[in-house]
Amino acid sequence: MRAELLKIRSMPTPFWVGVAILVCFFGGIAGAVAWGVGEDDAVLDIAIGVPTMIGSLVLGSWLAGVEFGQNTLRRVLSADPRRVRLVLVKLATVLLVAVVATVVLLALGIIVYPLAGSGHETSFDYAMAGRIVAACVVTNVTYATTALALTLLARSMAGGMTITFVFFFVLDGLMSLIPGVGDYTIGVAQTDVDLAIRQQSEGIFETTATNGTEVAAIVLAGWLVAFTLAGIARTLASEVK
C-alpha cells in the first residue's frame, strides 16, 4: 500500500483533486457566512459530500489507470507478479484515502460551518450531520470502487473515467426504467441505503426508497463485489505488454 500512497503523493492528478475539494470546503465556509448552513445541514452535502464523491470517482479511476498510460503495469508486475493482490491493494488504498478524506473534511465542516453560519436563523443539526458522514462514506466507497473496477475493465484511465461517469449518470438511470430489474440497479440501491442512513423518506429530486434497507444493502454490496471480481478477472486474463 505504501507504493500506492507514494503514487498519490507524488503525482499531480490527486494533488489537484485535493485542491479542488479544499476549494469547495472553503467555499462552504463562505456560503455558510452568506446564507447559513441550510436545511438539513445542506452545506455539508454541497461543499463536502458532492466534491468528495466526484473526487473518489476520479481517484479510483486514476489509481487503476495510472499503470496503463505509460506501461508501468509491466514494471509493477515485474516487481511483484501477484495480480489479485495488486488490485486489492489499489482498492484498499483508494478506499482508505477516500474514507479518511471524507470523514476528516466532514468533521472539520461540522466544527467550522455552524460557527460560520451562526449569524443566520437556521440551526445546525448535529445528529443529522453524523448521519451525513455515514451516508457520504457509503456513497464515496461506492463511487471509488466502481471507478477503479471499470477502469481495470477498460484498461485506460480516460476510458475508465468516462465509462464510470456514463454508467452512473446515464446507463444506471436507463436501467432503473426497466420494469422489475430496474429496482435493483446500483443507483437505486445506493439511494435506498442513503435515505435509510439519513433517516429521510425523500431525497433530492424527490426520490423515495424502492426496496427495504436490508435488500438495498445486499444489492449494493453485490454490485460492488461483482465489479471488483470483474476487474480482478480482467487483470488476471490480460497479457501485459
Add this chain to the structure above:
Amino acid sequence: MTAPLIQLDGITKRFGRTLALDELSLAVPEGTVCGLLGPNGSGKTTAIRILLGLTPPSGGSAELLGLVPGSDGFIGAVRQTGSLIEGPALYGRATARQNMEIQAATLGLRDAASEVRDLLELVGLSDRADSNARGFSLGMKQRLGLAIALLGRPRLVILDEPTNGLDPSGIVEIRELIKRLPERGVTVLVSSHLLAEVQLMCDRATIINKGRLVADGTMDEILASTGVGEGYKVFVRISQSEAAAAALERAGLEVEDRGEGGLVARGEIEDDSEITRILAESGIWLRGLMRERPDLERVFLSLTNGGRGEG
C-alpha cells in the same frame, strides 16, 4: 557448477495463429553478461516476459533463479531480479527520485533512501534526481530505468534493448554500466539487435530467429560457429584485383572479392608478410593490408539469413 539463473527449456508461445517462440532453450550462468540476439520480432521480448511471469508459455518450461513462474516462492525470484523491458516504464509526472521510491516500496524495501541516492549517482542522475521524468531525454530515461532495475541489489538483471534510441555517447555510458554489473555480483541477460554492442559487452550470447534458437555459447564459440575465421583485407589496384585473387587462390587461400580492388583472403596464413610475398611474386603491389576479425554482425547475418529468414 552452479545452476543457471535462467533456464528456458523447449519454450513455445503462440499468439493466436502466430508462433512467437518455437521450442526455445536457453541458459544463463551466474556471473556472466549474456546477450539475447535476434531480429525485431524474433521473440526476444516474449521470452523475457515469460521468464518474469508476465505471460504464460504455451509449452515447455521456464525457470527464474530455479523457480517456475507462478509457483510458490516465485515472488522471491522476481524480487531478486531487476528488469527493464522495452524501454523504461516511468511515472512521467513523478521525479526520478520518486520513481525509485515507488519501485522501492513495490519491492517492499525499507529505508531505501541511501540505495536510491547511490544508484542515481551510479547512473549519473544525481543532479536531476528531483526533476520530473517526463522531461528527461531518452538516454536519461534509460539510465533511470536501469537504476530502477538495480534497486534491491538483485542477483539478476534482465535488460531488453537497453540502448535502444540512444545517441553514441549514451550507448557507451549504458554499455560501460552493464559491463561493470558482474563486479557488483549481478548476472545480466541483455537482449538487443545492436550486435556490435552485444559483442563488446557480453561473455555469452544466444541468437534466435523466428522464435527458434540458432546459436548459443560463449562469444568465441559463436564467432567460430559459422566457420568464418580470421582473414586479411587486401587492397590492390582495381585492374589487378582478378590477378591478385588468382594468385592468392593458387597459394591455397580462400578469396572473397568485395569489389573496388578489395579482397578478403582466408586460410592458413602465418602473418601478413606472406600475403605481401605471394602478391609481389605475381608482380602485384599492395595498396593496403589489414587483418579482419570475425564479428558478430557477420555471424548473425549468416545464421539468420540476413536477419530476415530462417536461421
